[in-house]
Amino acid sequence: EVQLVESGGGLVQPGGSLRLSCAASGFTFSSYDMHWVRQATGKGLEWVSAIGTAGDTYYPGSVKGRFTISRENAKNSLYLQMNSLRAEDTAVYYCARGSTYYMDVWGKGTTVTVSS
Amino acid sequence: AIQLTQSPSSLSASVGDRVTITCRASQGISSALAWYQQKPGKAPKLLIYDASSLESGVPSRFSGSGSGTDFTLTISSLQPEDFATYYCQQFNSYLLYTFGQGTKLEIK
Numbered sequence: 001e002v003q004l005v006e007s008g009g010g011l012v013q014p015g016g017s018l019r020l021s022c023a024a025s026g027f028t029f030s031s032y033d034m035h036w037v038r039q040a041t042g043k044g045l046e047w048v049s050a051i052g053t054a055g056d057t058y059y060p061g062s063v064k065g066r067f068t069i070s071r072e073n074a075k076n077s078l079y080l081q082m083n084s085l086r087a088e089d090t091a092v093y094y095c096a097r098g099s100t101y102y103m104d105v106w107g108k109g110t111t112v113t114v115s116s
Numbered sequence: 117a118i119q120l121t122q123s124p125s126s127l128s129a130s131v132g133d134r135v136t137i138t139c140r141a142s143q144g145i146s147s148a149l150a151w152y153q154q155k156p157g158k159a160p161k162l163l164i165y166d167a168s169s170l171e172s173g174v175p176s177r178f179s180g181s182g183s184g185t186d187f188t189l190t191i192s193s194l195q196p197e198d199f200a201t202y203y204c205q206q207f208n209s210y211l212l213y214t215f216g217q218g219t220k221l222e223i224k
Contacts, residue, residue, distance in 0.1 A: 058212050101150070103150075
């Protein structure tokens with residue numbers, strides 16, 4: 001079964017850091033682009049970052065310079081290092097498998113709360 | 117920057133109804149558009165890709181159409197499990213991956 005399981009969410013103070021992880025199983029992880037997508041409570045979906053099979057990375061302006069996506073193919077794992085966190089980063093963060101331009105498999109998400 | 121605007125933002129319908137949701141792009145995006153369904157407290161689920169290709173396992177009552185700037189998601193006969201929020205999504209070379217604001221489909 002193809003599966004993505006996120007972990008690492010929690011409560012962090014503004015300005016703090018957090019590292020999210022995503023464990024992949026059931027498919028050849030190294031062959032797929034991977035994404036992080038977030039959703040604030042009651043809001044829509046926002047793409048956060050992507051990493052290609054060659055390790056190329058992409059970010060929207062809202063997180064560029066603060067978030068870093070990485071992957072460890074030997075461990076079938078995806079990561080998101082989040083620094084300089086702000087209240088507006090509070091959201092459920094989903095890990096998703098990329099297929100060309102869309103996302104065909106999603107994890108259940110992990111919740112990040114940025115608050116003092 | 118290409119933006120995606122969905123209409124309506126919310127919709128009330130009854131079981132058995134035919135429903136159409138529209139996604140309009142601010143610039144032409146060929147057929148590189150996907151649709152997702154999200155139920156409360158759950159992750160999004162891919163329904164349609166390449167504007168009209170049905171993802172494996174998705175019921176045939178779901179269909180997509182369009183190209184360029186105007187796209188539609190149609191549910192031919194609403195079932196109770198279809199009440200959810202629907203999002204369109206596209207890729208562009210500037211903002212990369214963009215989602216529409218969502219359409220909430222509620223029971224009338």
